[in-house]
Amino acid sequence: MRRKAVEIINFTKKFGDFTAVEDLNLDIYENEIFGLLGPNGSGKTTTLLTIATVYKPTSGDIYVYGHSVTREDYEVRKLVGIAFQEPKAMWIDKAIDLLTWHARIVGYPREEAKRVVREVMELLGLWEHRNKYFYQLSGGTRKKVELAKVLIQKPRIAILDEPTAQVDVLSKHALWDVIKKLRSEGTTVIIATNDMFEAERVCERIAIIYRGKLRALGTISELKDSVPKGDIIEIQVQEELRDREALRELEVFGRVSVNSDMITIYSDKAEEKVVDVIDALRKRGLQVKRIMVKEPSLDDVFTYLTGAKLRE
Amino acid sequence: MSRLKTILLVATWDLMKLRNQKVFVAMRLAWFTVQVLVFARAISYIVTRTVENYTGGVEYYYFYILGVYTTLLYSTSIARGYMVAEEFDDGIVEYHLSLPVKRSTLAIGRVLGGGVSTLIFTLPMMIIVYTVLRVRDPVIVAISLASALVFSAGVVSLVILLVFTIKSTDLTDIIVGAIDALLVRLSTVFYPLPVIASTGIAPYYVAATLNPISHMSDFLRILVFPEYYLVAPYGPLASILYLVGFSMGLLLLAIEFYEKKLETGGWR
Ligand SMILES: Nc1ncnc2c1ncn2[C@@H]1O[C@H](COP(=O)(O)OP(=O)(O)OP(=O)(O)O)[C@@H](O)[C@H]1O
Numbered sequence: 343m344r345r346k347a348v349e350i351i352n353f354t355k356k357f358g359d360f361t362a363v364e365d366l367n368l369d370i371y372e373n374e375i376f377g378l379l380g381p382n383g384s385g386k387t388t389t390l391l392t393i394a395t396v397y398k399p400t401s402g403d404i405y406v407y408g409h410s411v412t413r414e415d416y417e418v419r420k421l422v423g424i425a426f427q428e429p430k431a432m433w434i435d436k437a438i439d440l441l442t443w444h445a446r447i448v449g450y451p452r453e454e455a456k457r458v459v460r461e462v463m464e465l466l467g468l469w470e471h472r473n474k475y476f477y478q479l480s481g482g483t484r485k486k487v488e489l490a491k492v493l494i495q496k497p498r499i500a501i502l503d504e505p506t507a508q509v510d511v512l513s514k515h516a517l518w519d520v521i522k523k524l525r526s527e528g529t530t531v532i533i534a535t536n537d538m539f540e541a542e543r544v545c546e547r548i549a550i551i552y553r554g555k556l557r558a559l560g561t562i563s564e565l566k567d568s569v570p571k572g573d574i575i576e577i578q579v580q581e582e583l584r585d586r587e588a589l590r591e592l593e594v595f596g597r598v599s600v601n602s603d604m605i606t607i608y609s610d611k612a613e614e615k616v617v618d619v620i621d622a623l624r625k626r627g628l629q630v631k632r633i634m635v636k637e638p639s640l641d642d643v644f645t646y647l648t649g650a651k652l653r654e
Numbered sequence: 655m656s657r658l659k660t661i662l663l664v665a666t667w668d669l670m671k672l673r674n675q676k677v678f679v680a681m682r683l684a685w686f687t688v689q690v691l692v693f694a695r696a697i698s699y700i701v702t703r704t705v706e707n708y709t710g711g712v713e714y715y716y717f718y719i720l721g722v723y724t725t726l727l728y729s730t731s732i733a734r735g736y737m738v739a740e741e742f743d744d745g746i747v748e749y750h751l752s753l754p755v756k757r758s759t760l761a762i763g764r765v766l767g768g769g770v771s772t773l774i775f776t777l778p779m780m781i782i783v784y785t786v787l788r789v790r791d792p793v794i795v796a797i798s799l800a801s802a803l804v805f806s807a808g809v810v811s812l813v814i815l816l817v818f819t820i821k822s823t824d825l826t827d828i829i830v831g832a833i834d835a836l837l838v839r840l841s842t843v844f845y846p847l848p849v850i851a852s853t854g855i856a857p858y859y860v861a862a863t864l865n866p867i868s869h870m871s872d873f874l875r876i877l878v879f880p881e882y883y884l885v886a887p888y889g890p891l892a893s894i895l896y897l898v899g900f901s902m903g904l905l906l907l908a909i910e911f912y913e914k915k916l917e918t919g920g921w922r
């Protein structure tokens with residue numbers, strides 16, 4: 343049994359009458375990269391801020407290595423570091439001042455602080471921006487400053503709220519490597535994201551939350567397997583499919599949807615059926631340009647579980 | 655890390671901001687100098703002799719500029735405390751709440767930071783006033799600074815409590831503005847207490863004697879001009895005890911608030 347780093351028990355958070363998170367139960371294990379996946383407003387940030395003891399639970403509790411966020415908040419904070427979704431700084435702050443102050447407050451002696459700040463800033467490509475005021479930094483750079491705080495702190499549990507939002511594609515890949523390295527050095531990482539690709543790329547286990555409730559939990563492949571008729575056959579044909587008869591014929595293989603020259607068939611055991619599908623199309627005189635068998639993406643899992651699109 | 659060290663580190667948060675506000679400090683200083691050297695003189699020409707019965711023989715000009723310094727100390731403390739409200743808007747409070755620091759340490763550190771940065775901010779003003787008054791005794795200067803810090807810490811605590819309770823920058827603006835105007839007027843910064851007494855308006859008199867701003871300015875006056883003690887209704891010891899009580903009380907409330915209630919949700 344892996345050790346539990348975070349245990350969320352019947353956690354509910356209300357803001358006035360509005361319930362942001364409802365009766366959430368979740369375990370996060372030591373040294374995994376755990377993803378909290380959900381569309382805007384689903385309660386990811388609310389959950390993360392409660393783990394970090396910034397918010398208090400309305401009911402239920404969260405334990406961090408056995409310490410309750412409601413009763414032993416200081417013990418919890420000694421174990422947790424967070425990079426916020428919205429970078430936290432006033433416009434007159436300079437990145438280097440912020441990060442040096444941060445290094446000192448999380449416990450580095452003065453010289454050590456200077457060294458680690460420079461090291462992390464160089465790693466994230468922030469060093470050249472060190473003396474700019476915060477308002478002069480681009481959105482992506484501000485996010486990197488936010489992430490730098492956690493990298494400096496090297497907490498037992500790192501909470502990253504949409505760490506690569508606003509970050510360019512190239513930097514994204516670099517940041518994912520940095521996050522994986524953080525984990526390999528012993529940190530448990532909890533990431534909130536609404537980016538499927540990011541979740542697939544870095545997270546080992548994922549909780550899908552939607553409207554404040556947990557909808558699914560598991561490894562990526564477990565989640566994908568939970569979709570029945572889990573394979574997808576995508577066929578691009580020469581010209582748009584207008585032949586209703588052909589369509590009906592294809593429906594024996596599974597649910598079919600057509601989008602101009604793209605035909606998508608949701609099916610199981612797709613590998614075995616591909617040949618029959620091509621045959622059926624040929625008989626109707628439809629020329630196949632391209633055919634592809636796919637696993638469902640997390641997007642498909644999400645659509646299946648909630649009946650909603652992730653980017654709604 | 656020791657508790658004290660953490661408190662001091664938290665306090666440097668406010669000092670860090672001060673560095674980037676040099677222009678603001680310079681402007682305030684210029685205005686203050688004009689007030690002390692021009693307007694204060696003008697006013698004291700109008701009121702000169704007659705008032706000296708009420709000030710124990712202290713020239714009104716001297717009485718007045720110590721009052722001006724106190725109002726500045728007060729308004730700067732409010733401004734430093736008020737920065738916490740701006741930070742709230744920018745989510746800095748959430749950041750601070752997430753740090754591996756005890757909430758009480760955070761509260762004390764912020765109040766201390768507000769107090770010390772107020773002191774630094776107003777130091778040039780104190781130098782001007784004490785130069786005009788020819789104060790040279792380092793003990794008097796040290797006691798003045800210490801009492802100013804105590805007073806400022808109380809005001810900063812008060813503003814922080816207000817900001818967090820009201821949870822709205824707009825409303826805080828109005829309330830702090832109202833308190834600001836009222837407290838300064840209902841005090842002895844510009845009018846000696848015997849003068850206020852002779853107006854015969856009891857609430858005005860009572861408010862002025864209970865007002866920490868009165869105690870702050872009168873404490874400085876007695877410190878610099880012991881003869882002022884003759885007309886002051888309370889002695890320096892009473893004043894300083896009152897100020898310490900005021901500040902400690904509010905600081906404890908602020909700590910209690912940070913520990914028990916402070917949460918960042920529901921900000922408008
Ligand atoms: N401080 C607050 N006061 C009132 N309502 C809030 C507060 N914070 C969050 N909410 C509400 O709670 C719900 C969940 O918000 P939360 O920020 O946790 O979502 P999220 O999953 O992080 O979304 P996003 O992807 O946009 O960051 C939203 O409907 C939001 O409006």
Ligand SMILES: [Mg+2]
Pocket residue numbers: 386387388427503534
């Ligand atoms: Mg969020």
